Amino acid sequence: MGMWERDTWKWKFDWTTELSDIESETVHDLLLILDQVRPSREARDRRRWKPHKAGFFTVKTAYIALMPRPVLAFVICESQDCSKPFKIIVVSQSNSSSNFTTIQSAIDSVPTGNSQWIHIQISSGVYRERVFIPKAKPCIYLEGAGRNSTSIEWSTHVNATFVSKANNTAAKGITFVNTMNSPVMLEVPSIIQARAAWIYADKCVFYDCAFLGVQDTLNDDWGRHYYKNCYIQGGIDFIYGDGQSLFEASTIFFSMGKNGPKIDGVITAHERKSPNDPSGFVFKNCNISGTAGGKAELGRAMDAYARVIIADSYLSDVVKPEGWSPRTFVGHE
Known part of the structure; x- marks a missing residue:
């Protein structure tokens, strides 16, 4: 201060x-x-x-x-203008000429207070690790070999598979998976919070990425974010938080998991806390669909001024006709 x-x-x-x-x-x-x-x-x-x-x-x-x-x-x-030239770091589990074999070790190598773009190129493979980008390491661009080729997978309830608290975080061609609820048991109480990603930073971009989970898959917690050509899957509040975010040309897929129970669920749970809060979720040109069995509300209010906008998007019959639940905040719709 x-x-x-x-x-x-x-x-x-x-x-x-x-x-x-x-x-x-x-x-x-x-x-x-x-x-x-x-x-x-x-x-x-x-x-x-x-x-x-x-x-x-x-x-x-x-x-x-x-x-x-x-x-x-x-x-x-x-100041985080990321104005210096790119530095490239290569991560591969099989290529001996790469700089690192894990994504986290590559991030750990970035100096605190970084102000240049760090381009971390991640080869194809399943990286079974938890990845964390701290606040003091902005300007990191993670590029996988494609979301069908590069994935980061971990099983955690307390935390998330991927966490970024650094501004100017970008990712392309990566799938983020929390495996805790997969395979899910048939008993409903067995489904618990299991975040695939937690984004608590400003000016973050995800292009051609996938986020897979069941409950609370994507914690879009705070900041301005842009998701383009992404695939987001879950069953309960699987896009939630207080972010100011645009989801464009993306697939939002309702599912309780491959062997999950056929029960109803909720897609979004926004937490806007005041009428002056600029946050909100906007879905533009998206495909909102899911598996047969249960039905999904488009969203429910996690705070009094929750805001979700869906424009020019396809809604399959997996969406409940009523669409939205105000919960205990009736009158703020």
């Missing part, structure tokens, strides 16, 4: 952009679009930059502290 004395406490920031502006076809272009969201020029011109060995600091959030004279207290984070 930094302290900045001001003659006035008024300050203006502009951190929003229209989801409809995100139309690009490549991961590189998408990241450039997401990077357009910056403070207003007026705020940038008045800001006093604080030098640091890793670059500059930018204001993230602000509030007024009760002091003898007006003081603006603000949380700061390092």
Whole structure:
């Protein structure tokens, strides 16, 4: 946290952009679009930059502290423009000339405070490991050999198979799997939370990826995210969180698992907490379908202002006619 004395406490920031502006076809272009969201020029011109060995600091959030004279207290984070040239790291379980044999060891090699794009190329294979990208290691691009060729698989209830807390995370051609509920037992109580991915970071992109699980498959927790040509499978709240995210040209598949019970479920569970919260899930040109047996609601409210928008998408008969459940938040629909 930094302290900045001001003659006035008024300050203006502009951190929003229209989801409809995100139309690009490549991961590189998408990241450039997401990077357009910056403070207003007026705020940038008045800001006093604080030098640091890793670059500059930018204001993230602000509030007024009760002091003898007006003081603006603000949380700061390092600038993450990922402007330096790419560095390539190769991961392979079979090629002896690769840099690493596990994905996590490749991520561990990235220096803390990284500010250049790290392109981690992952050869085909099943990588049975839990992968974590910490907050201090932004600008990592994971590229697999295709979602039918490269997968990361782990069994966990407490955590997730893949976790990113770093801004500017990108992934392409990878399947993320939580195997805890597979094969699922026939007894309903045996299905528990088992996240394939947990995304808690800003400006993250997933292109041609798959997320497989049963309950809470994709925890789209916080930040602005873009999913293009992805496949997301689950049965209970399998896309949930407080993210501000666009899912485009993707398949959303309702399933309780290969041998799972034929029961009803829910696709989304959004957690928007206030009318001023910019978060929400948008599904555009998606295919929403599933296996026969149970039916699925498109979503249910996990907080009072939950927001899910479905546009220009195909809905199969696996979707319940009522579509949505407000739970205990009737009147906020």
